[in-house]
Amino acid sequence: MAVDRVPPIFAAQLNYLLSHSPFSIKVEQMWSGSKNYPWNDRFTLLIPFCLDFIKWDIIYNVESPLSPPDIMFGAEDDKFIPFVLSSDPSKSPMHTLSNWNSKDPSRLLSLILQLRELYSAYQGKCVGGVDDERVKFEISTMLSREGIEMSLSSGVEKPEEVKFAVPLLDTSINNMVPACPWRQQQKIHLQVIYPIGRKYQSAPSAPRLKLVSTLELRSLFSVEDIKLPTWLNGMCMAEYLPALEETVQMQILEAVSLIGIRRLFIETLTVVFGRPLEADPIFCRKATFLVANGVFTFLVHFLLPIQFPKKQPTLILQSSQHFNKQGVPVRSPVMSEYPWSPRWELSDMASRIFDFVVEESSNFKKICNDALQR
Amino acid sequence: MAPISPSGGENKSAPPSNLTSLSLSSPPSSSAMEDLPLLKVSISGPTLSSLINRFASASSNTEGLLFGKFSLHTPSLTDDDSPSPSPHPSSLIATVTGFISSGNSPGDLDSLLRRNHHRHVIGWFSGRRRSPLRPSLHEFAVSQSLSSADSPRIFLLLTTPFHDSQSLIHTHEYRVYHFVKSGNCFEATPLDVVNIGPAFRGQYSAFSPNSELPCLPYEFQGGSPMKEDEKERENMNLREMKRVAKDQKDLEAYAAGYELGSLSRLVGSDAVSYVGGVEELYEKMLAKLDCLANQVEGSSSKVLEMEIHNMKLRHRVAGLE
Structure with a gap:
């Protein structure tokens, strides 16, 4: 993204926003609205909301750099602006805008946070206005839950839907990981989508359910591995959630304990391979060792799956002597088929992999020489 | 209507x-x-x-x-x-x-x-x-x-x-x-x-003129009937009269060079011999237009200069230089 073409006074606000936001905000595009200057003074922000993104255009004016930005909301949210303008004056974003201080880099972030909070309230109001008994009941029982978000989506083609994003577990996942590298709180949400407007159906259909985790959490565990309990007929969220939360809690604890096993495994590998050149110290998903077979020296990359030791590590060999025409070291294909049993002792696993690498090294040498001749 | x-x-x-x-x-x-x-x-x-x-x-x-x-x-x-x-x-x-x-x-x-x-x-x-x-x-x-x-x-x-x-x-x-x-x-x-x-x-036919020029002919009007004080009324009249006089002067300045008397010579038997007069009138009009255009040009460039100056100041404040 061409941040260098953003006027410094706006860039300071934007960079502060991107680095200090409690959730990850992205810039989709940047462009210039000026005729005479090529400075980028407008950009579209992608702001996470209810497990989806809302797109807001921030329109600064390079000709008037001290003025506050103008904001364009989504075309489908045409009732949102009056909602903003009628909000409580002391906490209103309009107050921030009319007392704009372009020298304070935190202003844009606080404006966006204020607006997002109002947007959440606005969507809550929209969902509250939906004429559906089940949704009304869910709102009355779930509203007290902290961090719950809801939105009403309706298109021309598709039927109306009410989406809930329910945060699971009130314990912090970040605190469970030793030496946690995540700046933002990692969360797991249950997405519940209720279809609306099928009044003629006698029994309401089950909502669509999906577990969604924040992106970085994938290096620890995958929500796809969690089997969702079945949604029984006539169930509501308050009944459904406790069992699910228990399952998720167990899975996370297990995933955290697996970090320890991977660490132990990498330590065991050092007995046969020597000190690793590089290893992932937090999640222990990667380790690289230098190996020599005669004069032929090469690297062995270990990639450990989150399900280790149930699933075996994948190996990639990389020569430190052979390079292709582009100057890139020659690599072997990914190797994930070799003798393995999750029931072996860790030391057994290590020595068997070592035997396999020794065996494979002559093959790999051939690949390297072929690559050179070509 | x-x-x-x-x-x-x-x-x-x-x-x-x-x-x-x-x-x-x-x-x-x-x-x-x-x-x-x-x-x-x-x-x-x-x-x-x-x-x-x-x-x-x-x-x-x-x-x-x-x-x-x-x-x-x-x-x-x-x-x-x-x-x-x-x-x-x-x-x-x-x-x-x-x-x-x-x-x-x-x-x-x-x-x-x-x-x-x-x-x-x-x-x-x-x-x-x-x-x-x-x-x-x-x-x-x-x-x-x-x-x-x-x-x-x-x-x-x-x-x-x-x-x-x-x-x-x-x-x-x-x-x-x-x-x-x-x-x-x-x-x-x-x-x-x-x-x-x-x-x-x-x-x-739905058009109603909306002109910036003074409304003429100017009928002399007294002050508002609400004003009972005779002196104040006189004051008003004086002020109004001054304004009328000023408007009249402005209008005469607009019309300088083509008084009605000389315009009447444009028609009839005199017209042929009056070509020189018409040309003179024309030249005066052109000179006036030219003068006006010069004034507009001068003031426009001054405005532009100011705008550019302001822009530079704003950019300096924003650190865009």
Whole structure:
């Protein structure tokens, strides 16, 4: 993204926003609205909301750099602006805008946070206005839950839907990981989508359910591995959630304990391979060792799956002597088929992999020489 | 005001209507008018194109006020066979007759409004390049605060398409909204561009002049009957007389060189021998125009100089140098 073409006074606000936001905000595009200057003074922000993104255009004016930005909301949210303008004056974003201080880099972030909070309230109001008994009941029982978000989506083609994003577990996942590298709180949400407007159906259909985790959490565990309990007929969220939360809690604890096993495994590998050149110290998903077979020296990359030791590590060999025409070291294909049993002792696993690498090294040498001749 | 008969070229489906001019700055029934729906906004072709030109030549965003008037539109009672009788007894038509823009200092609508309080402000416009054609937060807020004042409630939005590569072809998009105070929302309103031609003949009789020149002939009028103090009345008269004298002097300056006496020699038997005189008159007019053009050029370049200077100051503040 061409941040260098953003006027410094706006860039300071934007960079502060991107680095200090409690959730990850992205810039989709940047462009210039000026005729005479090529400075980028407008950009579209992608702001996470209810497990989806809302797109807001921030329109600064390079000709008037001290003025506050103008904001364009989504075309489908045409009732949102009056909602903003009628909000409580002391906490209103309009107050921030009319007392704009372009020298304070935190202003844009606080404006966006204020607006997002109002947007959440606005969507809550929209969902509250939906004429559906089940949704009304869910709102009355779930509203007290902290961090719950809801939105009403309706298109021309598709039927109306009410989406809930329910945060699971009130314990912090970040605190469970030793030496946690995540700046933002990692969360797991249950997405519940209720279809609306099928009044003629006698029994309401089950909502669509999906577990969604924040992106970085994938290096620890995958929500796809969690089997969702079945949604029984006539169930509501308050009944459904406790069992699910228990399952998720167990899975996370297990995933955290697996970090320890991977660490132990990498330590065991050092007995046969020597000190690793590089290893992932937090999640222990990667380790690289230098190996020599005669004069032929090469690297062995270990990639450990989150399900280790149930699933075996994948190996990639990389020569430190052979390079292709582009100057890139020659690599072997990914190797994930070799003798393995999750029931072996860790030391057994290590020595068997070592035997396999020794065996494979002559093959790999051939690949390297072929690559050179070509 | 005479009722307008629909002329040949006019849209046949439009019901015949009575147009009554109403000025909003003297609102006897302002609140009643607030409730009337707005049928359409009409603007003359030259006004619209000069507005677009202002937007196109501005270096960035531009804002300004729209002047004009509201007319009452009453569907005629004889129009029984109308396929869809209007649910409202009457509605309004807004006519944009002119505009003023804040130039390169956006957000100065307030001072514009103060300086133009004597004119009939019916709304405002905003032009911003490469952005969606719908009102923004700022525009909504401005419309809302303007509508809490007496009258202005038309909002004209000008944009250029997002993928405008500043090529040889300029594309401008515009849309007119009507800010509904009671509903606190914008309603898109059709914009009727009125051009010169047989199809628009019906519009001509609806025209009421809106001139900046002093109204002449100047009839001498006494002070308001409410003023009982004789002395004060005399003072008023003196002031009025001074103004009349000044207006008269201004007019004579405008007409210098073509007094009625010499003009009468242009016709009849003398005309042939008067060619020299006509040429002289012509030259004087040209010289006057030339002088005026020079003055305009000089002041324009001064304004431009100031604008560039201001821009530099703003950029220095923003650290853009």
